[in-house]
Amino acid sequence: MPKSSKKRKEKVADFSRAKLKLGKGRKLPTNAVDTSFKARSIALPTQSITVENDNNLPVTKRKQSFNDIRSLMRHYNAGMRKDAILSTRELLEDYPEILNTSITSLFSACVRLIGDEDAGVRRALLSLFAWLLPRISRNDLTPHIPVLLLFTTSAQTHIFPEIRIDAVRFLDLFLDVVPEAVVDGWNGSSPGHGKRVLDGYLGILSAGTKFGDQEIAQATSSATVVLSPQSRLVVLRSLSRFLSHGVYPISDGSSSNHSPNTIALPTWYMQPSFRSPPFYEEHAYIFRRAREAKNMLWTAQPEFESLDEDFVYDPAAVLASSATVATFDDVPDFVMEANEPSGSSSTTLLLIRLSRTLYPILTAALLDCAPVVFSFNENSPETDLLLLTAALKIARTLYSVILHRNSGDSDLATCCQELTTLLGYLTGYFPFRPAHPEVETAFQDLNVIFCELTSLVVLVSTQTSTSDDHHRNPRFSRTKVPPVPAIANVKLNVRADLVSSYVIRLLRGEGEPSAQLPRPVSPMVYVALLPTIWALLNQVTAPSTRGETTASSSVLSATLDHALRVTSSSSVKRLTVEFVSRLLLLEKERGYGGRFNPRIAGEDRRFQEWVLHLPKVLWESSADNLATSEIIVRVLLCLLQRGSFVIQHEHVSSLASRLIPFFLIKHSTRGQLSGPFNKIPTSMPHIRRLILDLCATILGDRMRGGERDEELYEAVCTAVEGTAEANCWIRLTEAMRPS
Incomplete structure (x- = not known):
């Protein structure tokens, strides 16, 4: 029975059609042949037989190109x-x-x-x-x-x-x-x-x-x-x-990491003391003239194609600019443009707004870090010290430009008040003394920056008191500095006294009481101190009584002592020579109207001592430091030509005798030896001729006084014999002879 039922089902299955379901494909027959095939591909290019390996391709240790x-x-x-x-x-x-x-x-x-x-x-x-x-x-x-x-x-x-x-x-x-x-x-x-x-x-x-x-x-x-x-x-x-x-x-695409021998002496702090920017530029350019000028040798038939003098008429330059006719109504505008300081007014306004924006941040940094840094705790964090230094550097950058350019009454008063408030947070800690010697340099930087910021406020107050003086031309004073209140003026004087005491101690090499040995003044520190020294020299102080010395005279005395004490081999010697030279040249500088005057400063003897020590510095550093030698020769030449008070008639003979070893040395056993003049490279002819010009000026001054200095003349003649400067020396001596 079951067997017959199974057979019936098989018969029905042979004649029945399979019912397809949705989404299902038709089944392949059981006797279908699969004709598809698969192939393996090489995945790594380095294993391909069709690509040649480049053994010269640069790769790492992991064979990565x-x-x-x-x-x-x-x-x-x-x-x-x-x-x-x-x-x-x-x-x-x-x-x-x-x-x-x-x-x-x-x-x-x-x-x-x-x-x-x-x-x-x-x-x-x-x-x-x-x-x-x-x-x-x-x-x-x-x-x-x-x-x-x-x-x-x-x-x-x-x-x-x-x-x-x-x-x-x-x-x-x-x-x-x-x-x-x-x-x-x-x-x-x-x-x-x-x-x-x-x-x-x-x-x-x-x-x-x-x-x-x-x-x-x-x-x-x-x-x-x-x-x-x-x-x-x-x-x-x-x-x-x-x-x-x-x-x-x-400038000149140089980096900010200057070597000590190439640091330029800043003079921007002197600009407000001149009646107009052209007068200031004339003074600032005096020691840069030879370095920027071109040297040309005289020839009987010059090549005119090589001449590019400024006085040669250039019609293209004239026709390139649009021709405009000026009237008398435009004169005030021209005066304003001539007195416009360097930099656009838009930049100054941007710095003013930036200072107001950063003022809360700088205030917070000073209030947060100052108590921790100056707590005499040896374990004080270094982060707070660096943070305080960065905040003060930002303030120095912003306010030095703003207060120097004097953009307006209200702006100047606001910025001056902001800076005074920032300095007030640190006055109680000044001078800043380190708790351990590892941070002594950082604390010295803080002290110098504080002195710079204080000098800015002192310079502004000095301009306030000198704006109506007889030696200031009122037409060049576009901006009147707002007067300083009496209480603020007293605080400023107290702060200036603290700064002057620190500067004097630093220049004299006394150092901090906790330091075992005084730290010498580096070129960077000396350059940073110059605005402070200038502000203290021009500070308005009450007249001294009973023989008391004022702060300005004490600072000047310390500055001259430091300039005399620094050795010729020191990297700061060139800076001291140039700064003191600029102070002396202010006596008869055209357009100068500042309070400081070297003639009435009361340091005539120290100034004369400094001038007479310059031939020694010239002898010691002539070949090793040509920049210092050039500055020395230029300042002596300018002082002689201008008739400065520091070089009297008796000083001329002393200078002549001290310049003789520079050309010729008379040794007791070795006889005559050439001086440092012959060590100056012949590739620097302007320095060699400048020295000859100085000697000719000295000899001419002696001849006009009825005296002759044969020893200096013979020494120079021996030194220049057989050199390219021999004919130049003959022409100079002939021109200096009195007619």
Whole structure:
């Protein structure tokens, strides 16, 4: 029975059609043949028999080429991106020639990692840039700076605070190599990235980046982030460097790391004491004239194509400018333009608004860090000391320009009051004394900056009292400085007395009471002290009674003592010679109207002693330091030609006798020896001829007095015999003979 039922079902199945279901394909028959096939492909290019291996291709120890590393920089894994950055340095160290051909592709791959969300990747990129950027020439790096700054400024506005702080660290690296490109356009004068960089700084500090019509800062950051002391230190130090490079651009493409022998003497603090900028420029240019002038030798038939003198008529230059006719109504405008200080007024207004924006931040930094730094606690954190230094440097950069340019009554009064308030927070701690010797240099920098800021306020008060003096021309005084209140004036005098005491002690080498040995004044410290010394020399003080010396006379005495005490081999000697020389030349300087006058300063004997010691310095440093020698010869020549009070008739003979060993030395056993004059290179003919001009001037002065100095004349003749200056010396002596 079951068997028959099974057979019936099989018969029915043979003649029945299978019911298809929705979405199911038709089943293949059981006897269908599968004609499909599969093939294996080689996945690794290095195993392909169709590609030839290049054994000369630069690779790392992991056999990674430059293209492989570039592709790994876009990997989704942060560890792979970090390893790619490390492999980049390894490859460039082993094969530096790759950088010449792959610099564009390298920066294209690296810029996207500036705002990477992984901290390890950003640290690795910072380390790579710190190693790589100094090794690239400025010409090769400059075209890539806009792209680098574009991604860096974008990272400054990132949502994560730690990425913003690392973006500031990248800016520090760029400021080290190409500072002019980073600050370009910071004041809106050019279409650079500087304005975006400045806005990024202020955005990180939550200080606001927009300035309205009322010149009030408007906050733009919607989320205020409280920075840690370390992060705030990174931002303020970078902002200080940025403002310093923007306000005081570096000339001639040189870096800011000057050697002690090439530091230039600043003279900007003297400009308000002159009646107009042309008079100041004439005084400032006196020691730079030979270095910037061109030397040309006289020939009977000169080549006119090589002449490029300023007095030669150039019709193209005349016709290039549009012809305008001026009337008497335009004279006041011309006077205002002639008296306009360096820098545009828009830059000064921007600095004023920036100082008002940063004033709360600077105040908070001083109030937070000063009690900790000056607590005489040996375990005080270094971060607070560096943070306080950065805040004071920012204040120095901003207020030195604002108070120096005198933009307006209300602006000057407000900025002066702000600076006075900031100094008031630190006056109780001054002079700043370190708790341990490791931070002595940092504390000296703080003391010097405090002295600079105090000198700015003193200079403003000095201009207030001298604005109506008889020696000041009122038509050149566009801006009247607001008067200082009596109470504020008393506080200012107290603060100035503290500063003068510190400066005198520093110049005399007394040092701090806790220091075992006094620290000599370095060139950087001396240059930083010059505005303070000038402000104290011009300070308005009450007349002394009972033989008491004023602060200005004490500072002048300490300055001259220091200038005499510094040895000729010291790196600060050239700076002392130039500064004291400028003080002496102010006696008969055209257009000078300051309070300080060397003739009535009461230091005639010290000035004369300083002048008579210059031939010794010239003998000791003539061949080793030509810049110092040139300044010495120029100042002696100017003082003789102007008839200064420090060189009387008896001093001329003393100078003549002291200059003889410079040309000829008479030794007891070795006979006559050539002096340092012959050691001056023949490639510097203007210095050699300048010295001959000085000797001819001295001999001419002696001849006009009825005296002759045959010994100096014979020494010079022996020194120049057979040299290119022999004919020059003959013509000079003939011209100096009285007719």
